[in-house]
Amino acid sequence: MASGIKTRAQAQEYLADKARRDVRFRRELMANPKAVISRELGVSFAANVNVQVLEETPSNVYLVLPSFAVEDEALADAELDAVTGGATAKELQQEAENQHDVADTAWNKIRV
Secondary structure (H helix, E strand, O other): OOOOOOOHHHHHHHHHHHHHHOHHHHHHHHHOHHHHHHHHHOOOOOOOOOOOOOOOEOOEOOOOOOOOOOOOOOOOHHHHHHHHOOOOHHHHHHHHHHHHHHHHHHHHHHOO
16 A cells, blocks of 8 residues: 555556556556555545546547536535645645646647
8 A cells, every 4th residue: 555645646646657567457447446546545435436547548638627616615624625635725736737747748749
């Protein structure tokens, strides 16, 4: 089990790196992501949470949009912590910037 992972970006990086190195792990992650992520990261998901793993290819690129929250529906602190992994606004901004850099690199590889 991985330790020291505090952000979603760190979790994603850990899982993607392990999936690149281990074909069996990659197949298992794609087939049963909730169970594998729970085992690897020591986290649990609510029954109503769906986790999908998508594999990009040279001809398929995915854009992940943040969830759309209705303005009148404020999240409780516990719900907000669950969504952010307890990360601070600064950590979330850094994660967003890192994801932007990764997306730019991928975009530059596939642009014509």
